[in-house]
Amino acid sequence: xxxxxxxxxxxxxxxxxxxxxxxxxxxxxxxxxxxxxxxxxxxxxxxxxxxxxxxxxxxxxxxxxxxxxxxxxxx
Numbered sequence: 151x152x153x154x155x156x157x158x159x160x161x162x163x164x165x166x167x168x169x170x171x172x173x174x175x176x177x178x179x180x181x182x183x184x185x186x187x188x189x190x191x192x193x194x195x196x197x198x199x200x201x202x203x204x205x206x207x208x209x210x211x212x213x214x215x216x217x218x219x220x221x222x223x224x225x
Contacts, residue, residue: 154224161212161221177207184210186218194218 151159165186176185182199184207195218197210213223 157216157224158209158212161216161219162208164219165211165215175211177210179205179207182210184214186211186214188218 172188172190174185174187174189176183176187178184182205184197185194186196187194195214195216197213197217199205199210216223
């Protein structure tokens with residue numbers, strides 16, 4: 151398992167643990183984006199899939215949530 155895989159697994163699990171009514175998850179397959187936004191504060195994290203990658207809502211959710219929480223995303 152790569153460092154990136156561990157990162158994705160960790161942050162996806164964190165998101166599912168902390169899922170609250172004020173957190174909104176938006177997945178847009180056409181634009182290849184995932185956004186997590188706090189409806190009360192407006193604070194958000196966004197992940198956008200690169201053109202040369204396959205879109206994964208699982209990976210996108212993990213990255214968006216990590217950004218929402220202020221974590222650095224590995225390259």
